[in-house]
Amino acid sequence: MKAVLFGIFLLAAGNASASCDLVSAPCSTDSSGNTYIREQNLGGGYNTYRNGDLYSQTHQQLNGTYRETYSSGGYRTYYSDPNRGATYQGDPKGMAGR
Template sequence: MKAILFGIFLFAAGNASASCDLVSAPCSTDSSGNTYIREQNLGGGYNTYRNGDLYSQTHQQLNGTYREIYSSGGYRTYYSDPNRRDPYRDDPKGTVGR
């Protein structure tokens, strides 16, 4: 019985990463079929996952800007919270940080 439940869990978890249908966090899918999910972390910033793998980490700096650091290397600086922009701004599931 435990093996059956574990198999169902793995099947559901695998499908959840490929689509926003089963995700309660802010989620979007790009034209290439990549799924991006954002989750707020304890420090007030948030992590972005692409297809289930950590893609970037974003936090607010002391000067008020936001820095997104990519797992592959490099970073991007924003002058406003990128989590309040498309594709997450109009997400019916809500916006991280509200």
């Protein structure tokens, strides 16, 4: 009986991790069902994870701009912190203007 309950718990936990239900970090889900979680790292930048895999890293450059580098290659430059304003909220995947 304990094994059955443990199995049910694992299935429930697996489903919850695919959404923002149990996540305390900034989190969003797009229309395709992808979940994006943003975490601040020790250097002051941000790591964004898509469905648990590293998607991008954002940091401030010496000239004051912010650079988001994608794990798949490429980058995007912002003139203000994309993780602080409405830009990030309305564009969870960072795809606008790319």
